[in-house]
Amino acid sequence: MAGFIERGASWSALAYGPGFAVLGYLAELLTGTTHAIAWVIVGLGLATITAPWVYARRRFLTVQVTDDELWQGRERLPLDQIAEVDDVGAPTGARVLGGGWTVPGKYDTLPVRLTDDTVVLAWAKDAGALRTALHERLVT
Structure with missing residues (x-):
């Protein structure tokens, strides 16, 4: 019997910051002046501040039904x-x-x-x- 699970957030959200940085870098390539190191720092910085948010949502907002328990955030x-x-x-x-x-x-x-x-x-x-x-x- 399959269980029920809803994650509070997906770890794929960590890719949004670096993705934004890549798009910014590519836009700068069109202008001729690039700041590669700055965009790397921006991408890493956005991923770094997103990680605790994803972790907290996964810990406190995950809903799961197993064979013997209903998990609601921190409570079972x-x-x-x-x-x-x-x-x-x-x-x-x-x-x-x-x-x-x-x-x-x-x-x-x-x-x-x-x-x-x-x-x-x-x-x-x-x-x-x-x-x-x-x-x-x-x-x-």
Whole structure:
């Protein structure tokens, strides 16, 4: 059975800075004056400041469903604690999974009822796919 995973960011974002630097260098080639060392520094600098951003997004915004756990950022919830994922209402003040105060921006909310009858808020960019993956794990 395939698992569900949404990464918070892709490491390919590190290529944007050097790519921009290459385009800048090529544009300078058209003018006749080039600053190759400066463009290398710009490319490395942009990649360097992008790396912590990608790392943080991958650490805190990754959503994954394994055979026995739902991972939401830094938090892991055993699947045997989940009672229901369909037709669960989201009460005001429900706890957000993953350690944050609110659901991350650009992510959809999926209310989940736990076995102790509390409701928590799971989140994913594709909440429907998350619901399907959780439902498959709970039924089997």
